[in-house]
Amino acid sequence: MPRLTKDDVQPVGFKLNGRPVVVRVTPRTLLTDALRHEIGATGTHVGCEHGVCGACTVQVDGEPARACLMLAHQADGCDIRTVEGLAQGDALTPLQEAFRAHFALQCGFCTAGILMTLDALFSRQPDADEDAIREALSGHLCRCTGYAPIVQAALTARNRIKGGPIDA
Ligand code: FES
Ligand code: FES
Structure with missing residues (x-):
């Protein structure tokens, strides 16, 4: 051959x-x-x-x-x-909704990659705590947001995925 x-x-x-x-x-x-x-x-x-x-x-x-x-x-x-x-038609996932609600993106360049990492994290670890979220995010660079709204959005999405109160 x-x-x-x-x-x-x-x-x-x-x-x-x-x-x-x-x-x-x-x-x-x-x-x-x-x-x-x-x-x-x-x-x-x-x-x-x-x-x-x-x-x-x-x-x-x-x-x-x-x-x-x-x-x-x-x-x-x-x-x-x-x-x-991720989204089904116009229906965003809880993670995407949370990013929008928390203004967790500005230019959006980093966002797709971060969403895919967090989506995978919550699939295998639905109760991931803030440390686990920050660890997962450590492989992503964002030059715009300062990361705080991304972490907040991730925590909100986690709570929604778990079915608990959004701001728990
Ligand atoms: S483009 Fe792949 S890690 Fe930066
Ligand atoms: S929102 Fe611009 S790089 Fe993250």
Whole structure:
């Protein structure tokens, strides 16, 4: 079997927000580029492209992952979830509602990645405390908000997801 070169285009299949997709990419195409340029899913942002800022965070099989550090081929067969997969039509998730209510975004560049990290956190740890939330956020850079409204929004969303009082 001939070896692939860096320019050979091959199909890669994965689920994106529950729907099967196939993209044709080279061996070194990044997942961010496949999502944004091949599929048009531009909700996933690209900042540093070095795994530092967290802007590109998506969920891979339920776990947050830096899409700028993944090759598209590594997503083959995976379940990929992006910010486009959160809201159902006009119905925002409690986390998105809380971000809006607490003004937890300004320019919004960091927001998609942060939402995907917090969504994954609350899926596996619905009663995550403030320390756990801050730990999860430690991999995300936000130049606008000072983080306090993001943490407050996360706490509000956690309370709503748990079904308790919003401001507990
Ligand atoms: S763009 Fe991926 S971590 Fe910054
Ligand atoms: S809202 Fe602007 S970088 Fe976070």
